[in-house]
Amino acid sequence: MDTTLDRLRIWLTKTRVFASPRSKRRFLIHIFVLGFVFAIATIFIQRQFSFLTDAQALREFIRGYGILAPGALIGFQALQVVAAPIPGQVLAVVAGYLFGVWWGTLYNMIGITIGSTIAFWISRRYGRAYVETIIHEETLARFDTVSNDHGHPALFFFFLIPGLPDDILCFVGGLTNIPLWQLIILAVIGRTPAFFFVNVVGDLLGTDQIPTATVLAVILVVISVAGYLNRDPIIRLFEDSS
The missing domain is CATH 1.20.5 (Single alpha-helices involved in coiled-coils or other helix-helix interfaces)
Incomplete structure (x- = not known):
């Protein structure tokens, strides 16, 4: 016991x-x-605004504000990368619901790109001492080892797998010698698939396709939970091959 x-x-x-x-x-x-x-x-x-309970009316209402609504979404998405007050996937569902799959994904990834760039820059500008005030030292050390030994492939893999702490990777990546533009490409390409499918869920909800949205959402949750629960074994695979 x-x-x-x-x-x-x-x-x-x-x-x-x-x-x-x-x-x-x-x-x-x-x-x-x-x-x-x-x-x-x-x-x-x-x-x-009781009419907001109507999905189609809500979408048209938000779109009536032109660039302000997408701008707000982009700003929140960028903020969550740096400060994590709202899970990025929640915002992705909202984006898909309001703007559809393609525009929602685009707005989300613009926000992700801005937020990731800021996180990379903060980490590189203020160094490890600052990052250690945000991320637990042991967690940081583990990602340090993996990113330093395996570089681009490891970072891309961690960005790609749902459930792994990809926002933390933005700060870890900033401590590496990888050029900023390459880090941004890794983050954007790696995170786009997951955000695309979450936007699909939002779009399905916005068009009242509830059963299909529910099935896809459950699949995404299962994948994310599996990634989260297996994060230590995944990290150890890279550590053992160092």
Whole structure:
């Protein structure tokens, strides 16, 4: 029993991402505040703009604001890469719902590109000391080893697999000697497939194809959970081949 608990404790320590308990508390506070604001905003919108419950009417309403709506989406997507207040996949569903598959994917990837570039630049500009205030030292060290030994293929693979902490990779990548433009290409190409399919889910929801959207969403969730639960074995594969 004690051995099992010890192993569990070790596993939890190794998989910790936050640099400190304080960082974790700050993150959770941000999530709570954003959730509260979102809930209040949702109630207000439902009362004041009841027509927004109609998917097609909502899409036309948002599109009526022209470039402002896509601009807001792009800004939020860029922000989540750097600060992670909202999961990028959630924004991708919203984008697909509002703008359709192709435009939604385009707006998402523009935001991802901007956010990734900022994260790469911050990491490269302020160095490891700053990154260690964001990412737990042991987590950073593991990705350091993999990215330094395997470079482009490893980073691309981690960006490609859903469920892996790809936003962390943006900061890790900035600490490597890989040119910035190459890092951006790796991040964009690697992350596009997953975001495309999440946008498909949003588009299906926006066109009232609920059963199909549900099936695809379940498949994506299963893949993401599998990637997340197997992140340590995946990282070890690269570590063992170093």
